[in-house]
Amino acid sequence: MQTVDYFVIGAGIAGLSAAARLAQHGRVVVCEAEGSPGVHASGRSAAFAHFDMDAPLVRALTAASLPLLEEPGARRHPALFIALEGQESDLDRVEAGYREWQPDVRRLSSDEARSLVPVLRDGENGIIGALLDEAGRKLDAHALLEGHRHALLAAGSEIATQSPVTSLRHEAAHWIVDTPGNSYSAKVVVNAAGAWADEIARLAGVALLGLIPLRRTVITFDVPDGMDVSAWPFTKTVGPGFYIEPEGRGRLLACPMDEHPSDPCDAQPEEEDIALAAWRVEQATTLAIPRLASKWAGLRTFTPERLPVCGFDPQAPGFFWLAGQGGFGLQTSPAMALAAEALATGAKWPEELQAVGVTPDQLSPSRFA
Ligand SMILES: Cc1cc2nc3c(=O)[nH]c(=O)nc-3n(C[C@H](O)[C@H](O)[C@H](O)COP(=O)(O)OP(=O)(O)OC[C@H]3O[C@@H](n4cnc5c(N)ncnc54)[C@H](O)[C@@H]3O)c2cc1C
Structure with a gap:
């Protein structure tokens, strides 16, 4: 003993x-x-830090944490929050939550957002506006x-x-x-x-406590030859949708922000969530995802x-x-x-x-x- x-x-x-x-x-x-x-x-997270969190307590904990997250565990990388059609009020909500801790956050027009992530669509299913946080953190x-x-x-x-x-x-x-x-x-x-x-x-x-593990799915895929995505911001819809973030020069990670109740386990991705991730990205961007580089799932565990x-x-x-x-x-x-x-x-x-x-x-x- x-x-x-x-x-x-x-x-x-x-x-x-x-x-x-x-x-x-x-x-x-x-x-x-x-x-x-x-x-x-x-070990299965998207590993990004930002203030698009609904709960004020989580935003406050994030604000206290950012100064303590340093190289090599964290590096500055911009975050872009995009509003698709019908998500105007979500953009206002995210901006309001952000301003308390990150007053330098900036509204962008859809054209300005597309200058950062050129594959974003306009028109039907496209983006109508965005919010840019240049002080996001990519975590390791x-x-x-x-x-x-x-x-x-x-x-x-x-x-x-x-x-x-x-x-x-x-x-x-x-x-x-x-x-x-x-x-x-x-x-x-x-x-x-x-x-x-x-x-x-x-x-x-x-x-x-009544903890609730929720499964979430991630895919990665290669972008067309010659496209360098490494400087693209972490890009997330302000309402339901997806997020993407660069994984080096020629690869993107994507997540459909799914939440499926699960028992505690070694979570595995389900085919329909993998398909949903690819579909949501293809709907909102000009990217095609003919094959995946990798896929995984993990459990995000919440109190009630x-x-x-x-x-x-x-x-x-x-x-x-x-x-x-x-x-x-x-x-x-x-x-x-x-x-x-x-x-x-x-x-x-x-x-x-x-x-x-x-x-x-x-x-x-x-x-x-
Ligand atoms: C797809 C996905 C994307 C995410 N993206 C982000 C993000 O961008 N930013 C962010 O901040 N967070 C993100 N998260 C959330 C983040 O990953 C979790 O909140 C965090 O990792 C939880 O850490 P933990 O130590 O509580 O749990 P875990 O990392 O699961 O650690 C718990 C450990 O307990 C061990 N354990 C269990 N039972 C026993 C036992 N009986 N005896 C001994 N050991 C045991 C397990 O093996 C496990 O290693 C994401 C999560 C997922 C799944």
Whole structure:
């Protein structure tokens, strides 16, 4: 039996970013079911940071996070939000949410938008206007995970891969956690198991939050020879539709922004969602997608109110929730890790979060009790 200060379940971006901070306060073990970090949602995301998020709390967490997302984990890249026919009010909504944190955002005419992404159609099914954020961030999930892994190891803590947690019980003010090869004792267990976070609560006999994993599909495809898309902005419709973003010079990533409820699992793309992704891009652009370079799916896991949760369970001493990061878990990870550090160690609430008006109550699991 190993005794540790903080036992973190899940080596996705949530678990690793929090663990790297907690390792400054005590000995941490991060336990991951898979053979390496980031196999599930964190390694399957589109990895872009922007403010087109409906919830003010998520925008505030993003604002606190952007200054902490630096090279090599993040680099500046513009984001373009396009309105298709009928999406005028969506464009106003996105702009209003944006202006609070990014006042330099600019309205563009459809011609100006087409000068940035020349394949966008006008006329029927075409764009009617756009919003440009020149200060978006392209994220590198692998670099972010690696940075946290190095910080964790440098602080003398460790990651156990291929170590699924199989049981948890609370005895004498400690959690006893079993994996196939080892048992651990810790005063604090951090549940950062992504789509499986409610499964972990079930194992621990803790009330579930009602987390909802939603499958989302991504395709990549090559653009015609000679076309260089590397400087194109991340381009997203303001209402239902799709987003595309460059993957190097001659390849685009596309997503139809689908959401299908799923059990926690190794999500796989469904044929109809792959077809939908290609169709939506072909409808709104002059691109044809005769074949795919790759395709995948991942689970974006939401709380019932689609806001993240970070804090001790009100009924289960030492059981700490860090879950429900939905479609914004990479771009909010620095702020969420700061929150987790403060709440799990009892340290002062971070100035970075105070500055954007985020309070512990807004993240507390007590709101589901
Ligand atoms: C298609 C797609 C596009 C996205 N685009 C963006 C984007 O552009 N920007 C953005 O910010 N976010 C985006 N996201 C969301 C982001 O990826 C997630 O919010 C984030 O990765 C969640 O991180 P996590 O650590 O909570 O979950 P995960 O990365 O899923 O990590 C949870 C880990 O827990 C482990 N685990 C589960 N059960 C156990 C157990 N019993 N024992 C041990 N380990 C266990 C799992 O193996 C897994 O590795 C996207 C997601 C998807 C799917």
